[in-house]
Amino acid sequence: MLLALLLAATLPSEWTLAGQQAICGSGPRTRTFELKSEEKLVEVGNGLKAQVMTLGGRLAPVLEACAGDTVTLRTHNEGEMAHGIDSHAFRVDPEKFGPVDAGGSVEFTDVLRTPGAFMFHCASGPVTDVHIKSGMWGAMIVYPRKLLPRAREVAILQGALFGTPNDAKVIYGDTAMMARNEPYTMTFNGRLEHETVRASPGELIRVWFVNAGPGISSPHVMGTMFDRVSASGNPRNAEADVQTALVPAGGGAMLEFRLPANGMYMLVDHDNLRYLNYGFAISFVAGQEEHAVHSMHH
Ligand SMILES: [Cu+2]
Numbered sequence: 001m002l003l004a005l006l007l008a009a010t011l012p013s014e015w016t017l018a019g020q021q022a023i024c025g026s027g028p029r030t031r032t033f034e035l036k037s038e039e040k041l042v043e044v045g046n047g048l049k050a051q052v053m054t055l056g057g058r059l060a061p062v063l064e065a066c067a068g069d070t071v072t073l074r075t076h077n078e079g080e081m082a083h084g085i086d087s088h089a090f091r092v093d094p095e096k097f098g099p100v101d102a103g104g105s106v107e108f109t110d111v112l113r114t115p116g117a118f119m120f121h122c123a124s125g126p127v128t129d130v131h132i133k134s135g136m137w138g139a140m141i142v143y144p145r146k147l148l149p150r151a152r153e154v155a156i157l158q159g160a161l162f163g164t165p166n167d168a169k170v171i172y173g174d175t176a177m178m179a180r181n182e183p184y185t186m187t188f189n190g191r192l193e194h195e196t197v198r199a200s201p202g203e204l205i206r207v208w209f210v211n212a213g214p215g216i217s218s219p220h221v222m223g224t225m226f227d228r229v230s231a232s233g234n235p236r237n238a239e240a241d242v243q244t245a246l247v248p249a250g251g252g253a254m255l256e257f258r259l260p261a262n263g264m265y266m267l268v269d270h271d272n273l274r275y276l277n278y279g280f281a282i283s284f285v286a287g288q289e290e291h292a293v294h295s296m297h298h
Pocket of ligand 1: 037082083084122123124131136
């Protein structure tokens with residue numbers, strides 16, 4: 001347990017959203033996101049490392065903007081392969097997504113009028129699938145301009161690691177596993193250990209959820225249900241009192257719920273419970289319970 005906590009400390013901190021109030025508060029803005037494409041060895045937790053390709057310096061990065069913002073996405077290719085970038089939050093000519101060869105840049109700008117939890121990913125023509133499955137994707141949250149009820153906001157990004165850990169506990173991308181859509185494990189936020197999310201009983205929790213695939217995600221929180229599920233993360237798509245949401249690959253959702261009483265409530269993908277032992281769950285805790293998902297090592 002102590003070892004697990006020490007290892008978790010080597011991972012980037014997990015719950016770092018600025019949130020809707022901070023991002024939308026000062027009115028429409030111009031924002032530029034510059035995302036480096038680079039290959040690197042990253043810690044994923046449970047003593048494992050993965051050799052991945054990233055778009056934004058880490059696995060599962062999150063960008064935050066607000067509806068009405070003028071947003072520029074830019075990537076300078078410092079890798080060796082051709083890379084580009086495609087964000088589902090934009091309505092632009094996809095020709096602008098690239099790819100470009102090493103040394104080149106991709107850049108496009110749009111006024112983002114549609115709120116949501118959007119996926120962005122490398123655009124590299126026929127090898128786009130391999131680049132996404134190697135780690136080149138993240139989320140762009142476009143908050144609605146109209147303030148939502150105050151909530152504990154978190155981003156949960158579903159993806160997968162493809163490759164079997166070697167004797168040195170390093171996962172190298174396995175393109176055959178990628179081609180079969182057969183991961184070693186599915187992941188939340190690109191990692192196998194998670195910091196508990198703490199909330200008070202009855203406090204509104206809002207999850208900005210993005211599913212990079214493979215496959216449909218079926219998020220469910222054990223012990224409660226979603227008060228509201230908004231497809232694609234757009235509040236105008238609200239459905240009430242949903243036991244399990246449905247988030248397609250390349251899609252997102254806004255999931256709102258409350259912890260009814262003290263206890264530990266785990267968010268899982270109900271179609272991928274077989275990966276629970278790999279840390280594929282997020283625990284929400286009200287009260288003093290100290291259970292954490294990373295204590296469930298296989
Ligand atoms: Cu790429």
